[in-house]
Amino acid sequence: MTESENRAGPGRVAALAREVEEFVASGGWDQQPQLFALVPTADLLRQQPELADQLDQNSEFTPVAQDSLPEGDLAEALGRIAWPDAVHGCALAQEIIVLPPDAEQELPGLTEETDDGDVSEQDLQRLRQAAADHPRRTEARLVAAVLRDGSASCVMRLRGGVTGNDDSEAVDEIVESPDLAPNLIDALRATLQP
Template identity: 60%
Template sequence: MVNEPAPDLSATLPAAAREVEDFVSTGGWDQPTQLFALVRTEELLSREPGLADRIDSAASLTPIAQDELPDGDLGDALAGIVWPDGVDGCALAQEIVVLPPEAEAELPSGEEDGELARRIAAEHPHRREARVVAAVLRDGTAACVLRLRGEAAGEGDEEIIEHPELAPNLVDALRATFQP
């Protein structure tokens, strides 16, 4: 039997980020921030064959939901995370408020003004609610997915945007969870 080469995880990371966003979106809106470990599906199935009927064996990476993050500052919570060797990456889903660029320029920028900026953004007439999923691998590769919440009650006009640089601060915080 010939061993097949390991999949290029960086090529499959965007699909894992979309899978996390799809999973979280099934629960609707107004959810807490959620953290996921990303592990190689093949290795997971070799350790836990009983999961074969519950996960997509064709996917290179499988997201595994983690315990709820503690209340408080997300940066502080992420700074306390250390992943075991069997974790190849992680993803975080967080609901955010998106403002037009001209409105963002008007927000206070000091760290002590963070709560004021959040309150102003939440009350801004042109705000859009969104969910961002940022995913990173141990090697630093990143992928992000952003779902803009529909403005109508039916929410049928939701828009999805994908780009690895959608959430640079969040990506950096997730990368730091893999640093010694």
């Protein structure tokens, strides 16, 4: 672990997750998943000094948007990523559907398992469709960020609805916790392994 990673800690990775979420939110809703490399700002400025006016030089890390992820299985795409040593962390922003805890019993049951015990693609599609059609669903944007030192954080923006007045704007709710997406955190950490 480098000295700069050691100073980052959980508070710093939470700030990075918020920064990524705010950047993605500026583009509105209905976006594809987006991956970011978290690189030391000082290193980035040494390599590209022309960015000095565009970067917060007081920020230890800078999120750098990557090319679009391939269509299809996100877990499979993340499984093929291995970051170089210059990347000290990564973050992923993706739109998801959130259901209330009691809605699970309203979802269709699983009919098939694959040979390795996973859920079949057919069942996954049925569950996704049932969640998308559920009357109490909430659309959300989830950002998970991890650093090589193991620190992680998640930020979720729940898409708000108009409160009834014709002139009112939708109000989004922000939820922050490192425990929102443990499987995604694990998948992102795996991309940082040597």
